[in-house]
Amino acid sequence: MTAPKPADPRGRWVAILTGALSILIGLVYLVLITVLDARGPMQPPPPEALGLAAAPTAPAEAQI
Numbered sequence: 001m002t003a004p005k006p007a008d009p010r011g012r013w014v015a016i017l018t019g020a021l022s023i024l025i026g027l028v029y030l031v032l033i034t035v036l037d038a039r040g041p042m043q044p045p046p047p048e049a050l051g052l053a054a055a056p057t058a059p060a061e062a063q064i
Helices: 009-037
Strands: none
Touching: none
């Protein structure tokens, strides 16, 4: 039998770095979702934003 080959130190550091980066991205995502969720329920956009209704115009006497 042959002795097992020692692990590549560079590969080990790459694995540690990518694992830490993955955990960091996950934590940032959780914080972002928590902040966005704390703003309250989402409100639908006004009909003007969807082009379903005309935007109100100023009265005729206000236009000069």
